[in-house]
Amino acid sequence: MGHIGIKGLHLAVDGLAISNSSDSPCEVCAHANIHRSPFPQQTTNCATRLLQRIHCDICGPLLSSYGNFSYYILFVDCYSRFISLSLMKTRDEALQLFIQFQTMAENFCKERITILRVDNAPKLIKGQMEAHCQMCGITYEKTVPDSPSQNGVAEHTNLTICSMAWAMLIDADLKDYFWPFAVLTAVHIKQRVPHAALPSNTTPFKLWFHHRPNLSHLRPFGSHCTAWIISNNLSKFDAHGESGQFLDYAKEAKGYLIWVPNHNGGGRTLKVRRDVIFHDHPTPATSPPVPPHYTPLWESTDLPDHIHTNENNPYVHAWSNTLSMSLIQCPPQSRNR
Numbered sequence: 001m002g003h004i005g006i007k008g009l010h011l012a013v014d015g016l017a018i019s020n021s022s023d024s025p026c027e028v029c030a031h032a033n034i035h036r037s038p039f040p041q042q043t044t045n046c047a048t049r050l051l052q053r054i055h056c057d058i059c060g061p062l063l064s065s066y067g068n069f070s071y072y073i074l075f076v077d078c079y080s081r082f083i084s085l086s087l088m089k090t091r092d093e094a095l096q097l098f099i100q101f102q103t104m105a106e107n108f109c110k111e112r113i114t115i116l117r118v119d120n121a122p123k124l125i126k127g128q129m130e131a132h133c134q135m136c137g138i139t140y141e142k143t144v145p146d147s148p149s150q151n152g153v154a155e156h157t158n159l160t161i162c163s164m165a166w167a168m169l170i171d172a173d174l175k176d177y178f179w180p181f182a183v184l185t186a187v188h189i190k191q192r193v194p195h196a197a198l199p200s201n202t203t204p205f206k207l208w209f210h211h212r213p214n215l216s217h218l219r220p221f222g223s224h225c226t227a228w229i230i231s232n233n234l235s236k237f238d239a240h241g242e243s244g245q246f247l248d249y250a251k252e253a254k255g256y257l258i259w260v261p262n263h264n265g266g267g268r269t270l271k272v273r274r275d276v277i278f279h280d281h282p283t284p285a286t287s288p289p290v291p292p293h294y295t296p297l298w299e300s301t302d303l304p305d306h307i308h309t310n311e312n313n314p315y316v317h318a319w320s321n322t323l324s325m326s327l328i329q330c331p332p333q334s335r336n337r
Contacts, residue, residue: 046078046079047077047078047079048079049079049111050077050079050080050109050111050207050208051077051079051105051106051109051111051112051113051114052078052079052111052114052115053077053078053079053114053115053116053117053141054075054076054077054078054113054115054116054117055074055075055076055078055117055151055153055154055157056073056074056075056076056098056116056117056118056119056124056151056154057073057074057076057118057119057151057154057155057157057158058071058072058073058074058088058091058094058124059071059072059073059074059158059161059162060072060088060091062179063176063177063179064177065176065177065178065179065180066177066178066180066181066270067087067180068089069087069088069089069180070088070089070090071087071088071089071090071091072085072086072087072088072180072183073085073086073088073093073094073097073098074154074157074158074161075098075101075105076153076154076157077105077204077208078153079207080198080204080207080208081153081157081195081197081198081204081207082191082204082205082207082208083157083161083187083190083191083204084101084105085161085183085184085187086100086101087180087183087184094124094129095128095129095132098116098129098132099132102136109208112137113136113138114138114139115138115139115141116133116138116139116140116141117141117142117143117150117151117153117154118140118141118142118143118151119142119143119151119154120142120143157190160186160190161183161186161187161190162183164182164186164189164190165179165182165183165185165186166182168182168185168186168221168222169182169222171220171221171222172220172221172222172223172245173222174222174245178247181221181247181248181257182221184248184249184251185221185247185248185249188248188249189218190204191203191204191205191208191213192204192205192213192215192218217249219246219256219278220246220278221246221247222245222246222247223245223246223278223279224243224244224245224278224279225243225244225245225246225256225258225276225277225278225279226241226242226243226244226276226277226279227241227242227244227256227258227260227271227273227275227276228240228241228273228274228275228276229241229242241277242260242261243260243261244258244259244260244261244268244271245258245259246258246259246276246278247259247270250272253272253274254274255272255273255274255276256272256273256274256276257270257271257272258270258271258272258273258276
């Protein structure tokens with residue numbers, strides 16, 4: 001019968017000794033017509049406290065960027081939907097970054113991570129990562145191969161962050177070379193706005209820090225601005241400000257990261273500044289030139305005011321590793337300086 005359905009066939013034809021009761025699963029039909037089972041629209045096993053379940057995902061490889069980063073890794077708390085994002089040059093850094101996140105998050109929240117849910121990335125499901133979770137008593141949840149929806153919290157977060165970052169780069173007329181700043185800024189914003197999985201008057205920031213966020217420090221990504229020049233050699237008639245573009249919020253200081261021209265050579269330098277005047281919204285302009293030997297992302301407020309991008313400069317080698325954002329983020333307005 002060509003492997004068609006036989007429901008009601010015995011009522012419509014003669015000469016076949018079959019009935020609806022003989023409709024058993026056919027292996028040939030299963031091979032020909034098997035399809036994906038639908039995923040549930042809503043989860044039935046939500047976390048009830050901070051760090052009960054952490055969703056993890058790696059995005060990349062991405063385009064060549066400032067700081068030589070090719071990947072980033074997300075850790076999303078299921079209960080609060082608070083996001084911790086770290087930039088990576090290689091996937092091998094995943095374990096080290098998870099250990100850093102685990103230590104800082106558990107100390108901050110006074111809770112322990114119970115479950116870690118990951119996809120089937122080799123660096124997450126095999127080797128040292130799994131051994132570390134077993135040693136720490138963390139339940140390791142892996143998605144079924146080719147079923148990213150089982151880690152939907154991390155996948156949707158990843159999609160949102162990428163969409164926000166791409167839109168901000170277009171709006172600021174910046175090259176995709178600056179995507180690390182865009183994704184970090186997107187996370188900074190996403191923490192402080194309502195989430196569909198949370199009550200309407202609640203944000204991930206509030207559940208994590210236990211107070212409402214203050215958004216007065218937010219500025220449009222890529223805004224043209226004027227930053228205070230830190231120098232003891234300026235006369236009263238010298239310019240006390242320099243033009244630049246806003247790229248991110250400082251993670252270890254109460255200030256902004258500004259992309260400003262070098263005064264003693266070509267290219268530009270990333271500086272952290274507190275005294276900044278912003279000039280309206282991002283306007284279409286030529287993207288900042290990419291220096292031939294770009295400086296890496298800053299890691300400390302002890303960086304000098306100017307970093308020259310030549311091979312003999314000791315600061316270039318001292319800060320040439322990587323930027324990992326502070327996983328327990330404290331917003332600029334909440335720190336006492």
